[in-house]
Amino acid sequence: MRSITTLDLQYAHRFFGFKGEAQYLHGHTGILTIEVEDSIEPGVNMVFPCNEIQKTAWEVLKNFDHALILREDDPLLPAILKVYEEQGIRDGALTNKMKGPAFKTELATAYPECRLVVTKETMTVEGMIKIVYDLLKDKLNIAKITFSSGVNAATQEYQPSRTIDRCPLCGIALNENGVCPKCGYKK
Numbered sequence: 001m002r003s004i005t006t007l008d009l010q011y012a013h014r015f016f017g018f019k020g021e022a023q024y025l026h027g028h029t030g031i032l033t034i035e036v037e038d039s040i041e042p043g044v045n046m047v048f049p050c051n052e053i054q055k056t057a058w059e060v061l062k063n064f065d066h067a068l069i070l071r072e073d074d075p076l077l078p079a080i081l082k083v084y085e086e087q088g089i090r091d092g093a094l095t096n097k098m099k100g101p102a103f104k105t106e107l108a109t110a111y112p113e114c115r116l117v118v119t120k121e122t123m124t125v126e127g128m129i130k131i132v133y134d135l136l137k138d139k140l141n142i143a144k145i146t147f148s149s150g151v152n153a154a155t156q157e158y159q160p161s162r163t164i165d166r167c168p169l170c171g172i173a174l175n176e177n178g179v180c181p182k183c184g185y186k187k
């Protein structure tokens with residue numbers, strides 16, 4: 001069975017080198033759907049609490065929200081960093097509070113202090129799915145990711161290969177000692 005959650009991400013990007021209107025900087029509200037697959041945990045009668053999937057995903061993905069996403073070779077990148085630098089907001093601002101932990105994967109690097117994500121490939125809906133899977137695959141039993149942004153959408157299925165031990169009282173993943181980090185239940 002699957003538990004499914006959805007989150008919104010508002011971002012700006014462009015397709016550098018693309019011969020179409022998307023080569024100009026523009027913005028979207030992207031809708032990300034994450035499907036998590038496992039057995040049903042009998043105590044709570046859930047695969048996984050959807051709000052917990054959302055919380056786990058958001059912790060990392062909030063770095064994409066109200067962020068600028070640029071490819072590493074895009075000349076806008078140094079130009080924008082220069083402006084941020086001159087404005088004194090390159091290394092943070094008091095109003096920039098929605099920061100997740102900085103991350104660096106093969107596909108993307110987040111600079112939460114200036115709400116920037118630098119990607120290796122063009123950030124299409126397909127590219128975003130690759131980035132998200134890479135960031136969350138060790139945290140969630142992902143069976144499918146769908147990302148839509150305006151009229152563009154893409155989806156990818158995955159084969160979850162394990163089952164996660166969950167708390168029969170709250171449904172969230174037990175830690176490596178078999179203890180629930182939320183209620184203290186011990187297996």
Ligand SMILES: [Zn+2]
Nearest residue numbers: 013022026028
């Ligand atoms: Zn776009």
Ligand SMILES: [Zn+2]
Nearest residue numbers: 167170180183
């Ligand atoms: Zn618990």
